[in-house]
Each structure stands twice: as structure tokens, then as C-alpha cells.
Amino acid sequence: SKVRIYTLAKDLGVDNNRMLEILDGLGVSYKSVSSTIEEETVDLIRQLLADEGHEATAEPEAAAAPAQAAAAEPAQAAAKKAAEPAQPAEPSDIPSRAPVVTIMGHVDHGKTSLLDYIRSSKVAAKEAGGITQHVGAFEAKTSRGKIVFIDTPGHEAFTTIRARGANVADIAIIVIAADDSLMPQTREAIAHAQAAKVPMIVAINKVDLPQADVDRVKSDLTSINLVPEDYGGDLITVPVSARSGEGIEDLLEYISLTAELEDLRADPKGEFGGVVIESRVDKQAGVLATIMVQSGTLHVGDFLVVGETYGKIKAMTDSAGSRIKEAGPSTPVQILGFSEAPSSGELVVSAANEHAARERVAGRAEQRRDAEEARLRPKLSLEDIMGPLSETRTVNLILRADTQGSLEAIQGILARKESDDVKINVLLAGIGAPTEGDVLLASTAEATILCFSVTPAGAVQKAADQKSIDLKSFRIIYELIDEVDRLIKGNIEPVF
Ligand code: GDP
Numbered sequence: 001s002k003v004r005i006y007t008l009a010k011d012l013g014v015d016n017n018r019m020l021e022i023l024d025g026l027g028v029s030y031k032s033v034s035s036t037i038e039e040e041t042v043d044l045i046r047q048l049l050a051d052e053g054h055e056a057t058a059e060p061e062a063a064a065a066p067a068q069a070a071a072a073e074p075a076q077a078a079a080k081k082a083a084e085p086a087q088p089a090e091p092s093d094i095p096s097r098a099p100v101v102t103i104m105g106h107v108d109h110g111k112t113s114l115l116d117y118i119r120s121s122k123v124a125a126k127e128a129g130g131i132t133q134h135v136g137a138f139e140a141k142t143s144r145g146k147i148v149f150i151d152t153p154g155h156e157a158f159t160t161i162r163a164r165g166a167n168v169a170d171i172a173i174i175v176i177a178a179d180d181s182l183m184p185q186t187r188e189a190i191a192h193a194q195a196a197k198v199p200m201i202v203a204i205n206k207v208d209l210p211q212a213d214v215d216r217v218k219s220d221l222t223s224i225n226l227v228p229e230d231y232g233g234d235l236i237t238v239p240v241s242a243r244s245g246e247g248i249e250d251l252l253e254y255i256s257l258t259a260e261l262e263d264l265r266a267d268p269k270g271e272f273g274g275v276v277i278e279s280r281v282d283k284q285a286g287v288l289a290t291i292m293v294q295s296g297t298l299h300v301g302d303f304l305v306v307g308e309t310y311g312k313i314k315a316m317t318d319s320a321g322s323r324i325k326e327a328g329p330s331t332p333v334q335i336l337g338f339s340e341a342p343s344s345g346e347l348v349v350s351a352a353n354e355h356a357a358r359e360r361v362a363g364r365a366e367q368r369r370d371a372e373e374a375r376l377r378p379k380l381s382l383e384d385i386m387g388p389l390s391e392t393r394t395v396n397l398i399l400r401a402d403t404q405g406s407l408e409a410i411q412g413i414l415a416r417k418e419s420d421d422v423k424i425n426v427l428l429a430g431i432g433a434p435t436e437g438d439v440l441l442a443s444t445a446e447a448t449i450l451c452f453s454v455t456p457a458g459a460v461q462k463a464a465d466q467k468s469i470d471l472k473s474f475r476i477i478y479e480l481i482d483e484v485d486r487l488i489k490g491n492i493e494p495v496f
Helices: 005-012 016-026 039-056 060-064 067-081 111-122 153-164 186-194 214-222 248-262 354-376 383-384 405-418 436-445 458-466 477-489
Strands: 100-105 138-144 144-150 171-177 199-206 238-239 273-281 286-295 303-308 310-316 331-338 347-351 393-401 421-430 448-452 469-474
Touching: 005 016, 005 039, 016 039, 060 331, 067 100, 100 111, 100 186, 111 138, 111 144, 111 171, 111 199, 111 248, 144 248, 171 186, 171 248, 171 354, 171 383, 186 421, 186 436, 186 448, 199 214, 214 238, 214 310, 248 383, 286 458, 303 331, 303 354, 310 354, 347 354, 393 405, 393 436, 393 477, 405 421, 405 477, 421 436, 421 477, 436 458, 448 477, 458 469, 469 477
Parallel strands: 100 144, 100 171, 171 199, 199 238, 393 421, 393 448, 448 469
Antiparallel strands: 138 144, 273 286, 273 347, 286 331, 303 310, 303 347, 310 331
């Protein structure tokens, strides 16, 4: 019978990436680690690995105890290194780090409930100290290791952080309620994850409800070209219930599996780098900032620079509220020591001492002034300076319209405008007026927002103006299409 790739990997005690390498080597095609492979191939792989085990006598333990493969991995790696002293340093010398996960989806589909369920079942009660204090992230301990959840649900956190150039999430969970299926904010969440090139896992929630229709969700996903595995695609979908807890273990398992494939690594001994998740001012304590350590290690007493301010870490607590002295990669920590609250999404770096921190802040202030001046001067694009960059151009668009019908009509016409030279990439096609989230998406993806028969709110138009995003509204479809023609022409390199 057929076997799933990750099951086979687990049985044989090799990691999933290794298994995929073997399959590549054999020329076997697959879509993802949860694709199934034929029994003959399974036999062949068993044979291959058995032969390998024969040669590498240094690893008998790992081979004999596949169930403990995860725990045996460092030993295995060490054994391999010892066996191949001539090999140059591999990137895998950098230790793995835990995945950072964000949960996005339509309102009321169960983002908060899912986070609450995971937090209450996977964060030790003792650590939580009874009261769960929201610091913007928490660490869940699972049988396959730590998973860090960003617990500001919704894509606002994700987008503001990304808009500042930081990518804090490694994996996006898109929650879809099984009784409601795809909704406008689901589409937005998907567009954000796709624009950020962050792998997605779909959690089909509320399967405990009698009206839950998992198949409808799957076929709706298929209709927007996200094809679930059991429909022949590579999208991982997991039926769950945040109420009963059904499927949550599977979801965590899939997160770990996806993380393993992403091969996330960071050097705790390297230079410190982090991102502000959120911050607030506590009347008694002062400024409390939650920072995600992305690389290196933070220590109490370190000097940190964020934006145009700096601070010295006076005290540090982990997400469960325990005081800690140091924190390595993929650890969210709450820090006391800034005099001003930094904004979420800002990058944090460290400085050797107070003097260095001050200089850095001064340098940044100067850079900002220069940038402001430059903004007032006419814009020179990279193309103006370097000439045409590549042959195929992409016009990134966000479409907003009053009805599904008009959206489809517009997309139908746009599809015919594509050519070998120009690709039209619709990041998001949504019903209703554009949102500030659209503006953020447009600014990170360099897209133009075109609206048909919907009027942007004043605040949204203002946000677009501030970020120099083109946001245009039309009442006649062909005027909108003319605008796309202009964008295409503006984008086509002159023929010499
Ligand atoms: P959010 O807006 O996406 O954060 O959604 P919430 O977590 O606030 O959930 C919205 C509503 O759905 C609440 O009344 C929850 O109790 C309910 N809900 C969430 N998950 C489930 C579930 O798995 N099953 C059922 N029956 N209800 C759920």
C-alpha cells in the first residue's frame, strides 16, 4: 500500500529533508512531505538506507531506535562529522531554532479560541503563574519541540511588522470556520501570507458544529487555486475544533513538520537581531517591550537600539512571566529598560556600550533627515539609473470592487492583457472598499490599488498618500482597464 513520505521518514529515523533528497535522487516526484509514495519505492528506500547504515557503522544507535530519531539527531550529526573530517563547515553547523507562527483569518472564525486552547494546554500552568499575561507571544511545548505563537490575532500585527521590513513569522496558520468557509478577511490573510512567501497551513475550525462542512471549505480553497492535499494539491489542511481540542495535536504536528522542511536556523553566538512585537507603558514598571530574538543572544545589561532610541536591559522576563538572564533565537522576551515605547515591527540591534548606542541613534536621525530631503526631490527609479532590469515585468495589483461579478469581469479582461513581457499579478481581489491593510500590503509588495464602484474611506486614502501608494477609484470598468494599460506601458522597456 501507499505510504506518506513523512511517515516513512519517521519510521526509518531520517529527517524529512533527507527523505526528500533521497526521493529526488531516485527521480520520484512528489508534492510535499505528506504526499504518498508507492510500496516499491518504499522498499527501495529501505534498501538504500540499510546499505548506508552498513557503511556508517558510527550510527547503529540511531538506526536501531527510529522512534527516538529526533533526540538522536545531534549525536547522528556529530557522528557524521567525525566520519567526514574533510568536509568544509556546512550551514547546518548553525543550530536549529523553533518556528514562529502567526494565526490569521476572518473575524469570529476562531483565532483567539485556537490560541487560547493551545496556550492553556501547552504552556505549563506553573510557569503561567495562574494569570496569563498577554505579552504578544507565547511558547508552546510540544512533543516535537517548541513552537512560538504570536498571539496578536489578525493580520494587522503581521502586516505592520512586515511593512517595516521585518518578517517575524515563519509559518502562517489560516483559520477558516467550517460553517462559514472562505470570507473576505480569509482571502486577505491568504494574500498577506503569499506576499510574504510564508508557508501556510489551513486550520478548518469548528468541526464540532453539526453544520460544519469541511469539504465545502476544501472545494472553495481549490477554486482559488489553493488545492488541499486530498484534492491532489500540496496545501495542508487540518480539521480542528478550538472548543473540543480535536485535531489540535495534528495541527501542532504539521507546524513542526513544516518547520523542519523550512530548516530554520539561527546562531545563538552570532550577532543579536530582533523585532519588536508589541510594547506598552505600565504605570508602575515603565515601558515594557516584547521583543522576538531572531539571532544571537540577549543578556540583561545589554544596550539595545530601536529606531531612534536606545535602552539598557534592566530586567527581562520570558513569555510565561519568569525572570530570565539571557534569551536565544526564537524566544519572545519582555524587556524593561526603554524610555520610549518602540513600535511593533521595528528592528532591534545591540550596541557594545552606551556610547556606541548613542552614536548609532545619532546616525539614524541623520539618515532619516537625508531621506526626508531626498523624498522632496524628484524620484529616480532604479531603471532610470541602471536601464531595464529584466525581460518579464510584473504589474502588482490589488483590486477592490462592489460585487464578485465585477471583480470577475475585471480579472477576465486583465488576464487577456498578459503577455510574455508583462505579467499581471493580482495580489488580492476583494469585495468592498479598500482597507488600511490593503495599503500595507501594497507598500510591501509595491502594488497599485484599483477600485471599481467602491469609495475608499478618508483614512485609507490618507494612508495611501502618506506611503505614496497609487490608489485610484473608477466608476467605469474600461477606465480602470485603461489605467492598467498605462501601468503596463510604463512597465514595458523600450525596444531598441
Ligand atoms: P476570532 O475573532 O477569529 O478570534 O474568533 P474567536 O476565537 O473569538 O471565536 C468566535 C466565536 O466562535 C466564539 O464565540 C467562540 O466561542 C466560537 N468558536 C471558536 N472556535 C470554535 C470551535 O471550534 N467550535 C465552536 N463550536 N465554536 C467555536
